[in-house]
Amino acid sequence: MHKFRIWFGSSVGKKQVVAFSGLGLAVFTLSHMAGNLLMFISPRAYNLYGHSLVSNPAFPLIEATLALAFLVHIGLAIQLSVRNRKARPVGYTSWGSGPKKTDFAARSMVLTGLLVLSFLVLHIITFKYGAHYVAVYDGVEVRDLFKLIQEKFQQPLYVAWYVFSLVVLGVHLSHGVSSVFQSLGLFSARTVFLRQLAWAFAIVVAGGFITQPLWVFCCGGTNP
Secondary structure, X not given: OHHHHHHHHOHHHHHHHHHHHHHHHHHHHHHHHHHHHHHHOOHHHHHHHHHHHHOOOOHHHHXXXXXXXXXXXXXXXXXXXXXXHHXXXXXXXXXXXXXXXXXXXXXXXXXXXXXXXXXXXXXXXXXXXXXXXXXXXOOEEEEOHHHHHHHHOOOHHXXXXXXXXXXXXHHHHHHHHHHHHHHOOOOOOOHHHHHHHHHHHHHHHHHHHHHHHHHHHHHOOOOO
């Protein structure tokens, strides 16, 4: 326990916790995006997918675990940022060059993280606690989430905010995923490849999410 406290109290320990919690959240966003793609198949497939999640007995535990991971990730990330600023009260005059260059995604992690948090809170309010429509499939009553997204994604301002937030999420993921390997000391000659891999992951996740509101807004949620 004493060793754990020393490790957790150190900057290295906190960075590793941020990295692992971030990796878990990144995997969750990928799976969530993939599940949402079922809306392209049919309203039935999408609604039954949503129903299978919330009707799972383990769902409350999964929600609590995700909430804890978010809180730990955000709290420690802000704490590390404040600690770094105190240790370096005068900012860098240059962001470096080449593979060691600090890009915008790295410099704005706290800002993009807070924007993603704001989006997440509004997203939960809108879809978890929003209007409750009902659909019935083979005698089973489920929540009609597809109708709700059709309703919300027909609003231009909401779609614009949604797309902007997902672009921000992509920027955050692009650095966050690569930071996992850096925190574990795995960055070496493969640095450029890992950064490219992180960007690819970010583009897949953010791009997959963005297609959903655009499809509903442009096509009404129906295949042409």
